[in-house]
């Protein structure tokens with residue numbers, strides 16, 4: 368269904384890919400934990416290469432669980448996750464809500480970690496580490512320890528660490544939720560720039576309607592637990608997006624449509 372503001376919503380049928388080739392698809396995915404909690408039921412979702420897809424839903428609806436299943440950190444109880452290239456790519460980046468840095472290691476060594484785990488020496492990894500730190504504007508802080516950095520800077524290190532591996536798919540679990548608004552807006556713009564430059568596919572978990580509209584090419588709205596995809600909304604605003612987009616009537620329309628979809632998904636009017 369195409370709405371007047373250009374948003375596209377869909378009913379419960381299998382996930383649809385708007386454009387481009389599928390990088391990963393979930394069909395009928397369910398997850399029941401040993402505790403008996405049914406976190407997900409019948410999740411259908413298709414992600415196209417190069418998309419910026421946000422998973423938006425109420426707390427506890429299973430957004431992180433979807434991300435963990437896609438990352439291969441856990442297995443679905445029912446249903447199937449299929450990769451466009453047949454196998455799950457080895458180079459999936461994961462950015463968590465907490466920066467999860469090693470407090471005893473300098474910024475440089477924190478960014479080196481995933482490359483070191485792949486067997487790269489510090490010398491081999493150096494160009495990638497330097498480039499990753501430059502991309503997030505932290506080139507002058509490579510010798511600093513995490514305790515010497517602000518919350519936003521720590522999150523930049525965490526992004527640089529994912530970036531150093533040059534992932535094809537970047538999974539981000541509410542990475543900016545704990546940051547103040549000014550820092551969050553700045554990191555939103557940095558992330559959009561990197562996404563465009565690197566050609567990543569990003570799957571981004573958020574509670575925030577406004578953040579999801581600003582960042583995404585598509586939003587998948589989830590129901591309350593057990594989570595499934597209730598509606599999808601295409602945000603057909605061209606990139607690069609600038610802070611002016613946040614002030615536009617178009618943005619307000621998208622936010623309203625998304626907010627309404629979220630209310631419906633949560634069983635509201």
Ligand SMILES: Nc1ncnc2c1ncn2[C@@H]1O[C@H](COP(=O)(O)OP(=O)(O)OP(=O)(O)O)[C@@H](O)[C@H]1O
Nearest residue numbers: 400402404406425426427428429430431432433592
């Ligand atoms: N390892 C686990 N064992 C048992 N229950 C779990 C486990 N992980 C998550 N759950 C439960 O599954 C449900 C979905 O959790 P999940 O963290 O995926 O939700 P979420 O939408 O990401 O929540 P939030 O937005 O609050 O981070 C919750 O009820 C949670 O308590």
